[in-house]
Ligand SMILES: NC(=O)C1=CN([C@@H]2O[C@H](COP(=O)(O)OP(=O)(O)OC[C@H]3O[C@@H](n4cnc5c(N)ncnc54)[C@H](O)[C@@H]3O)[C@@H](O)[C@H]2O)C=CC1
Ligand SMILES: CC(=O)C(=O)O
């Protein structure tokens with residue numbers, strides 16, 4: 001429900017310097033009077049439209065994306081209402097600043113561009129204190145928490161406590177794209193150390209300067225934090241973000257049936273990538289329930305790669321055209337940094353490794369990855385060789401390894417299929433497995449293309465080739481909104497599957513024909529509404545919803561009403577009793 005007034009016990013400068021209360025120059029004369037700020041701001045009251053004019057002009061004067069990032073952060077720190085208005089009105093442009101790709105650079109530079117604190121840090125100094133520390137957070141209602149241990153930040157590796165910008169950026173999208181209230185979000189870093197030598201040796205680094213906790217020490221640290229959060233915010237949704245493999249999976253399996261949580265890289269990525277694969281079937285005029293007829297290569301066997309493939313397998317099983325899960329696994333060929341996960345007992349195809357008895361060093365793979373092992377193919381085959389043998393219809397990149405979609409591999413793919421589906425999904429832009437331009441050039445403009453970070457559409461031989469963005473940002477805000485509105489006690493696999501199907505059905509026939517798979521980031525609020533409504537339905541169907549549905553309101557109406565919108569409302573001063 002839209003708030004008509006906001007109340008505060010604050011007064012004077014404390015109001016002006018609180019970004020959740022501040023309206024900058026927009027305080028009315030009577031508010032200035034009531035709040036004790038008369039004379040503390042320039043005399044002319046200027047409403048938001050004028051403030052936006054000024055802010056956009058100043059933003060345009062920033063020369064680099066990082067300068068824009070710092071500018072946006074400063075605005076968020078002064079006036080959150082204005083920050084979110086600007087962000088929502090310019091979502092496509094500014095998501096590239098506060099989110100991927102620029103947020104990656106901001107994480108790398110976090111300790112040198114640091115100005116003002118946001119979010120909470122829990123470090124090894126805080127063992128035994130976390131339950132008390134959680135009460136330092138100033139808000140009693142928290143709906144969504146995004147937490148990282150900074151161990152695998154985008155495709156940039158271990159950035160330790162510098163990873164804080166990721167939860168901040170993700171939560172900005174929850175507010176701007178999912179209508180979650182800015183007072184109800186909590187960004188968190190679990191500073192369990194870093195193994196990044198450069199950061200360990202940098203005197204300005206702001207995290208604890210020790211190596212990462214591992215094993216029991218690591219898991220008991222996370223346990224303490226989860227218990228502390230549960231104690232104060234038992235209803236909050238926890239989003240695990242950018243945890244390294246296999247911690248990401250281990251934590252998900254440990255908590256997913258106990259608390260309301262999910263892993264973004266595994267599960268929301270899976271929802272949006274599945275949406276892309278399904279929409280790409282439609283774009284090729286193929287039935288959406290023929291997923292089992294696709295031949296899919298996934299380059300990257302970590303959290304995101306395995307998560308995305310699991311989602312595709314779940315969907316194949318659900319569509320009922322495969323006899324078993326094992327049959328579905330046969331439709332996906334997975335590669336890691338060594339090449340194809342194939343049969344070491346056959347040796348390598350070029351004879352550089354003789355056959356092994358048992359799995360050899362493939363024994364490092366776990367049961368999730370071994371499901372994809374192809375017994376009839378040589379281990380470690382190169383991508384290009386695999387492409388030539390299996391003639392894939394879809395190639396997914398979730399490796400964080402730039403350029404691994406080689407010209408040879410993509411050209412070979414284009415030789416085998418009319419419309420190759422090429423999805424290099426690694427972030428940020430410079431970690432992408434290939435560029436949009438390369439994909440269209442190597443497929444003679446025939447590719448259906450999507451990347452994790454934005455690329456511009458490509459002009460190829462006089463035709464505009466459309467670029468899509470497949471990023472979990474399209475799925476988590478709506479999912480979180482649905483969970484929050486229904487007060488679901490858990491986040492389930494069905495919710496991600498339905499999120500995928502909802503997004504896959506959003507593009508018009510015309511858009512699909514032109515190569516657009518689903519609406520872009522600019523339409524995020526619309527996408528979120530649809531996703532949230534479906535997630536709510538699933539929560540009620542599965543008996544997980546704890547919120548009473550108000551009578552006479554449609555689910556979509558309820559969602560719409562629940563979404564926070566950045567607008568100034570009159571501020572009333574309450575007497576402080578302290
Ligand atoms: N578009 C999106 O929404 C999302 C994209 N991602 C991206 O996916 C990438 C991987 O993320 P995670 O799976 O969480 O990381 P991870 O560290 O768990 O896994 C990376 C995987 O890539 C493999 N790999 C590394 N170098 C390779 C190479 N040269 N060739 C083939 N495989 C190679 C590794 O063996 C490992 O299996 C990151 O760049 C991340 O930005 C992750 C989540 C969402
Ligand atoms: C998008 C995202 O979550 C990632 O690249 O890790």
Ligand SMILES: [Mg+2]
Pocket residue numbers: 154241242264265
């Ligand atoms: Mg991530």
